Amino acid sequence: MRRLLLAAVATVASTTAGADPQYKLLILAMPSKYHYEYIPVARDEMTRLAELHAFDLEWTRDPKMLERDLSGYAAVMLLNTPVEELDTTARSGFERYMNAGGNAMVVHRAAISAPGNWPWYEKLVGRTVGNHPMLQTGVVTVVDKRFPATFALPDRWVWSDEFYTTTNPYQVRINTVLSVDEQSYDPTKIWPGQVAKPMGRDHPIAWYQRYGRGRVFVTTLGHNGAMYRDERYLTHLMGGLYWTATGLGIAP
Template sequence: MRRIALLLAVVMTLVSHAFAADTQYKVLVLAMPSKYHYEFVPVARESLEWMAKLHAFDFTYATTADALDKGLSPYAAIMLLNTPTEELNAAERAHLESYMQSGGNAVVVHRAAMALPAGSWPWYEKFVGRSVGTHPMLQTGVVNVVDKSFPASFGLPAHWIWSDEFYPLSNPYNIAITPVLNVDETSYDPAKIWPGQKTQGMGKDHPEAWYHSFEKGRVFVTALGHTAEMYRDPHYLDHLMGGLYWAATGKGVQK
């Protein structure tokens, strides 16, 4: 009986390990805190842990840039989560570039869409697909789904009341993107920005989320995600998961 009990215990341990390892892909999440973005770090980690269990993927959650030095090939995608990219050193930048050039994929979230100062890292601005201009104040506006076929829009209402920093964007390198969400500039004041800056808004075509191919991989960008509370919001988490799912697998677009 003892032998049978021991054998059953061994079998159950092996089975539990097998199920624990049954994940679809692995993601590196680089969530570096910065002066204005730090409270999100533990909140986003908790939500990503829940998402990973629900959707059967593994992730490494890093808060320092040296995670880019530790070998990126195991990752189906890298999520740059509010990452202050100006803090990446030359080697870390080179590793990210090499990863994309080797067929890697990426998700860029909010603050990570900025390359500061503008023009200092042209590769990265091309990678994002747009350049962030002035830094607006947080306001409530209407975000509209403009691509119903893309996974990052599936969990969202067609017209979404959302409060965020709606970054004005430019396209100095003429990069083609496919917008997923646009913000309606008539629903907030695009001229309401931090002192010492000027902007006139972008008009009707003001993307807040988009995707494109870059180097040999896929890039999904959402400019939304300023405050910690957003990383508990079901709509926002659906939006983030849809973009990550596509970036990591290339699947989900409804044709």
């Protein structure tokens, strides 16, 4: 019993050391069938970023955190969280936070929500993710050089990932930050029995938008745990987080 209690307490850890925190971030990283090995690597690296950039970080895998008062968090990051596993109470808590002016960052797997299952969340993400090709090496292109999630990236960036395809059933206007060049990989390469179709020249893979009174940044990159050791990817995440939590950083 003592071990279980200690494990439960350890799911949330504060990580500011030696500096007054600028803001507080909650990361919900729930394991799923294909996304669990990334967790210890991502936790270590996000802790390092929190220490480097003087913000306070709380990390949890417990969706019940969304049922609590979240008003003290500048942003909530859903890091590969399988949102279909959030129950109605957790969903309602997250909606309350956002409707009160909260801010959200959605990373990779967390962008996936079954069409029509949670329309509010689909609108928050701004796109509905369909199936996706196998993990492949492709060329990511910077669309918005003014946005901080692109500041450390080259105009054309060789990257290996699952390049999600998306639709826009709710006609949400997003601001694309990164896209992927479909000429640089095979967008139809998928598992037997499934069909993947290309999106064409307009294939966003990272974007931001205003959602009600809040800010939302989405990146669909980040499938493998090793990616959280890549400084370019971490800088991409940090740039998106910086804007999401503060609203600052967009170049004039």
